[in-house]
Amino acid sequence: MSHRVAFVAQKNYEPQSLERAIRRSIELCGFDLAAAHGARVLLKPNMLGAYPPEMGVTTHPAFVAAVGRIFKQAGASVSAGDSPNGVYPLERTWEATGMRAACMEAGLAEERFEAGGSVTNGGLFIARAVLDADIVVNLPKFKTHGLTILTLAAKNLYGCINGMQKTRLHRECKTLAEFAEVVARTAGIVKPALTIIDGIVAMDGNGPSAGDLVDLGVIAAGTDVQSLDAACCALIGLDPKELDTLAAAKRLGLWDDDERIEIAGDGLDSLRPKKFTLPVTYTRGMRDWWISKFVAARIWSSMRAQPVIDEARCVRCLLCIDACPVAAIDRKAVDSVPLIDDEACIQCFCCHEICPQKAVDIKKSRALKLFGWLSSLRTRRR
Ligand code: SF4
Numbered sequence: 001m002s003h004r005v006a007f008v009a010q011k012n013y014e015p016q017s018l019e020r021a022i023r024r025s026i027e028l029c030g031f032d033l034a035a036a037h038g039a040r041v042l043l044k045p046n047m048l049g050a051y052p053p054e055m056g057v058t059t060h061p062a063f064v065a066a067v068g069r070i071f072k073q074a075g076a077s078v079s080a081g082d083s084p085n086g087v088y089p090l091e092r093t094w095e096a097t098g099m100r101a102a103c104m105e106a107g108l109a110e111e112r113f114e115a116g117g118s119v120t121n122g123g124l125f126i127a128r129a130v131l132d133a134d135i136v137v138n139l140p141k142f143k144t145h146g147l148t149i150l151t152l153a154a155k156n157l158y159g160c161i162n163g164m165q166k167t168r169l170h171r172e173c174k175t176l177a178e179f180a181e182v183v184a185r186t187a188g189i190v191k192p193a194l195t196i197i198d199g200i201v202a203m204d205g206n207g208p209s210a211g212d213l214v215d216l217g218v219i220a221a222g223t224d225v226q227s228l229d230a231a232c233c234a235l236i237g238l239d240p241k242e243l244d245t246l247a248a249a250k251r252l253g254l255w256d257d258d259e260r261i262e263i264a265g266d267g268l269d270s271l272r273p274k275k276f277t278l279p280v281t282y283t284r285g286m287r288d289w290w291i292s293k294f295v296a297a298r299i300w301s302s303m304r305a306q307p308v309i310d311e312a313r314c315v316r317c318l319l320c321i322d323a324c325p326v327a328a329i330d331r332k333a334v335d336s337v338p339l340i341d342d343e344a345c346i347q348c349f350c351c352h353e354i355c356p357q358k359a360v361d362i363k364k365s366r367a368l369k370l371f372g373w374l375s376s377l378r379t380r381r382r
């Protein structure tokens with residue numbers, strides 16, 4: 001079996017050219033828009049928190065509006081929504097991300113996942129709005145992620161788990177592999193009919209909210225979540241085997257990496273960025289090196305990256321305290337910066353993700369730096 005993934009060049013969010021480019025990506029990846037006629041279509045953008053569009057953290061509202069118009073013209077009734085991070089007031093997130101304005105402009109219904117409740121499926125609380133839709137269209141932002149390296153098609157669907165249940169799962173997953181399996185299972189339950197990734201302005205470095213903006217100029221579309229993620233890895237020169245969410249999907253039998261991926265559209269070579277920096281938590285080749293697995297299993301505490309608060313940047317908003325699933329952050333003293341308890345920290349990087357000031361850095365331990373150096377020597381020799 002083969003899956004088609006379309007890559008279409010698009011330099012900006014100008015509404016008319018954007019709509020043409022998105023329509024082209026939909027056609028090229030083989031999704032039949034006629035299937036949307038009379039259907040209830042739910043758009044699932046990335047609405048992480050109250051970040052304005054120019055920060056490149058959330059799916060651009062012009063992107064969501066353009067997809068909405070396309071599906072409305074196809075005869076669907078269209079809504080858009082997400083379950084954003086609970087530390088920002090919900091209405092502020094709708095406002096700041098521009099998603100409210102996008103819905104008004106394109107005539108889309110606003111869907112607040114928490115308001116509709118959830119349905120339990122395999123221990124996961126999936127938003128009822130997602131399961132009630134005839135067609136889910138997944139609209140991720142192309143970004144790096146401190147925990148999962150990248151957040152693309154599969155990781156964006158983690159937002160289909162309602163509210164604080166996401167925090168609970170972070171707390172319960174003891175390893176990255178376990179968390180990646182939750183992401184893969186969620187994607188397997190939601191099974192979006194179509195995913196269109198906003199990679200026009202992407203984020204590299206220490207994403208998903210504190211990285212650097214990259215003019216990637218890409219729209220990526222596909223009907224198979226994992227094939228699309230694997231193709232996006234190839235675009236930035238990352239071996240898909242290094243992506244934990246893909247490895248988890250394979251382990252769970254949700255994806256077969258032997259299946260062929262057919263690339264359509266403007267192709268990978270012309271769109272490949274000269275440079276795309278992965279987060280400091282990533283070390284090339286670490287995931288398949290038996291020594292790293294052996295050492296990590298035994299002396300993990302000295303091998304990990306840790307969040308560190310930059311006191312000069314911190315504005316003492318204390319949002320990171322609310323975001324921490326294991327209560328590992330506390331106020332040092334009145335009017336002072338929060339303090340992270342390294343022993344209690346489980347390296348989920350939710351504090352890094354949520355900080356509006358980019359004041360939570362991720363620091364590698366010396367052991368991890370040494371390991372990265374050894375690993376780079378090894379992979380260079382291959
Ligand atoms: S580290 Fe960030 S989120 Fe935490 S208190 Fe400081 S500014 Fe706020």
Ligand code: SF4
Nearest residue numbers: 324345346348349351
């Ligand atoms: S301190 Fe930050 S990285 Fe550590 S557990 Fe809390 S939220 Fe996660």
